[in-house]
Every structure is written in structure tokens, then in C-alpha cells.
Amino acid sequence: MIEDIELDTFINDVYEYYGFDLGGYSKASLKRRVNRIMNLDGFSNFYDFLSKIKYDNDYYKRAIDEITVNVTEMFRDPSFYKVVRTHVLPLLATKPFIRIWHAGCSSGEEVYSMAILLKEAGLLNKSILYATDINSKVLETAKKGIFPLRMMKEYSGNYRISGGQEDFSNYYIANYGNAKFSDELSKRMVFSQHNLVSDTSFNEFDMIFCRNVLIYFDNDLQTRAINLFDQSLSTLGFLALGTKETIKYSIAQEYYTQVHKEKLWRKTR
Template sequence: MKDLLTIEEREDFEIDLLLQAIYRVSGFDFRRYMRTSIKRRIENRMRLERVLKISGLIEKVMYEKGYAEKMLEDFSINVTEMFRDPEFFKAFRTKVIPFLRELPEIRIWHAGCSTGEEAFSMAILLEEEGLYDRAKIYATDMSEKVLQQAEKGVLPLTRMQVYTKNYLQAGGDQAFSEYYSTDYQHAYLNPDLLRNIDFFQHNLVTDSSINEFHVIMCRNVMIYFTADLQEDVNQLFYDSLSKGGFLGLGSKETIRTMFFCDKYEDFDSLEKIYRKV
């Protein structure tokens, strides 16, 4: 007779069952996310609910209305800021923009946009370069909650000093405060900046291509995916890019080890900007 499962094996099995339950109830598939990240979020939810075993969460997902959506918000990655990694946006401004100038229209996809800060940053950059009127930014995320927040264009006032610093380091030379108004608690982006941004739900794990794009941004999202899921998502991006289109990844992400790395030019290897050949 086989020995009983170890505590670690039993816990891993329960995580499998929980993720399967979430998928069956909601249609959102986290089974190929990095297990270490998922486990931290499960443990946090267990502490909040004062649940001792993962099986207790499975029961809630299966029988408690709306609980699967609560777990989805736990798993959603919402770390973002305006002009995050300023050197990336500076490189985009100086190196990619000259190629975009040659296009009659510009389609950009921000995949995993969270609350919209990077899409807002792109809108400002394109506005300053005189390209925003012929650009369309598609900003997608799997979380309806963060998309509803993004559509409002409202930012915490406490973050604007950091965002201003990022903007200047990214090559901005205007008064950043001209792009928003404030009250005692929030900063409100000028509505004109939102005119060419479409926010809508899209799941990188299960959904297909939504258009053909000249630029795709997916920065600091795939670090939470397993290697095989990264390959699938990068195939989605490759299929969604026009010939000569640009792919922007996060500082800890790469396509070098993937099947289609020879299908891209290292346009700016330091800032992880690749061009489809």
C-alpha cells in the first residue's frame, strides 16, 4: 500500500482542486500560473477568512455565490504606476516613435493593463509626439473591477509626485500637472487623454487575438506564468503583431529561451523591446 500523502503533497493537491473549482465556476484559468505566487494569495485569503484548510475555500467557491469572483480579485496582479521603469518609456520615445510616425494609423495593445496607468502614460507620450489623434490604445485586463476603475481616469493624489518624477525621467518636458486636475484626495486625468483608449476585459490564458497591432505592451505580467503558458501567450502576441511590430516586455521577462525568439529582432535588448521580423 502506498504511503499517505505528505503535508506538501496534500496541500498541492488541494490547490489543484481549488484552481479547478474556480475554473469550472468562473471560466478563469489559473492552473498554469506560477504556484509560489498563487500559494501566497491563497494563504492570505485563508487568513482573512480564518479558514484552516484549502478545502474550506473550495467549498466556498463551489457553494457561496460571488466567492469565485472574490478569489479572482486575489489572483489579479495590480501593481502598476505612471511611466513605470522610465528608461523603457524614454527608449520607446526615442527609438520606436520614429517608426510609428510612418504609419497612417497606430494600434497599441496594453495587455494586463490593471488600473490603466501605463495606458495613460502611452496616451501622454503619443500626445506630446503629435501622434495621438491617429492612435487607438486597447487596454485589457481579466479583472472587471480594475477596468471600471481605469475607465474613470482617477489616480491617488499621493502618487503624483512619484509619477511626475517618472515622467521627467522618461523624457517628458512639459508641466506634468497640466495633464490632470486635483481635489484634496484624487488626481483626475484630463478627459481628452482618455478619448482614444478602449478598456475591455480579456483573459490572456483563454482568449484569442483581438486585432492586429503595431505595438503590444505586456510588462511584468508573464513573470507570474509558467514557462509553457508564457510560450502560449507569446504565440498570441506574435500572431497579433503586424510585420515590423514592436513587443515591449518587463525588465525580468525575455523571449530568448522561447521557440520563436528568432522571429524577433532585439530592437533594444536592455529595455526589452523586440521587433517582429
């Protein structure tokens, strides 16, 4: 494991050379990820790794992509999606147009999950899903809508538990070990890079997803992100976080009500 002083040097040099601020990320998580990329690429000496980062722009991009990637899956935490299906979508259905932001969308499984829910509720054609991430590599994967075929059994199970009634295989075409999801879903999506550390609000949304991203941030950055979501969320809109995340310490509680004990809040004023 690298030392704390080496991690601080890495954070400072990345910011100095590239303007990319990792200072708000959880130190423990960041240290694990830096060690992982060093081991993957065969670096036994931290300063050799740091030199490669500073003077090889292509390697810097690859390393940052590896460090910032998040784990995701379709219909992750199915009980959450069941609440969205039964309690949130009927309320969104009253709107003339629905805007949803998936912040930290990673490789896109969550975005496609939500698109399927919207389609089954008859709302997809009046919805647009903005999917953003800091990581350009995973955004390219998300745009393609292609995921490993071996994951479809698990994803289909999640879908069923979430209340899905259709044949899940209707939503994708299997080809050479991959599952390519329907263009009917992806044409309602807009993918772009967005940095929760430094970028600002860019629209007003009826629902914002940021699930299992804030756990990688320190307390100050979590508060900044929650306030960014608050600025971006319409009154009576919904904010969805991961199972270990909360708005409790970041924003006035009287402005939000929790929905069905899930990590899902509705903005009341």
C-alpha cells in the same frame, strides 16, 4: 501556507465550477495569492474557504479579482519609456493610424503613460489604445482614470526621467485626494476583458505591451501568450515585456530584434 494538494484542488474546483483555468499560472505565485486572500478574509481552514468559493458566486468574483491583480505604476522603469519616446514613436509616426494593445493593463497606469507619450509626440489623435485585463475590478478603475494623488510625486519623477518636459500636473485635476486624468487621453482608449489563457487574437497591432504579467505564468502559458502576441503583431511592430521577461525560449529569435537592450523587441518578419 496551504499545501500543494490543496492548491491543486482549488485550481480544479474553480475550473469545474466556473470554467476559469488557473492551471497555467505559476504555482508559487498562485499559492501566495490564495494565502493572502484567505488571511484577508479571516479563513483559517482551507476547505471553508473553498466551500465559500464554490457556493457563493459574488465571493468567487471578489477572490479571483484579488488573486489576479497585478502591481503597476505610471512610467514604471523610466529608461524603457525613454527608449519608446526617442526610438519607437518616430517610427510609429510614419503610419497613417496607430494601434496599441496593453495586455494585462491592470488599473491602467501604463495605458495613461503611453497616451501621454503619444500626445507629446503629436500622435494621440491618430492612435487607439486597446487596454485589456482578465480582472473586471481593475478595468473599472482604469476606465475612470482616477489614481491616488499621493502617487503623483513619484509618477512625476518617473515622467521626468523618461524624458518628459511638461508640467506633469497639466495632465490631471486634483480633487479630494485623487488625481483625475484628462478625458483627452481616455477618449483614445478602449477597455475590455481578455483572458491570455483562453482568448484569441482580436486585431493587428503596431505595438503590444505586456509588462510584468508573464512572470505569473508557467513556461507553457508564457509560450502560448508570446505566440498570441506574435499572431497579433504587424510586421515591424514592437513587443514590450517586463524587466524579468523574455521571448528567448518561446519563439524563433531570427524573427525579432531587441531594441536598445530594453525588454523591447521589433518583429522583423
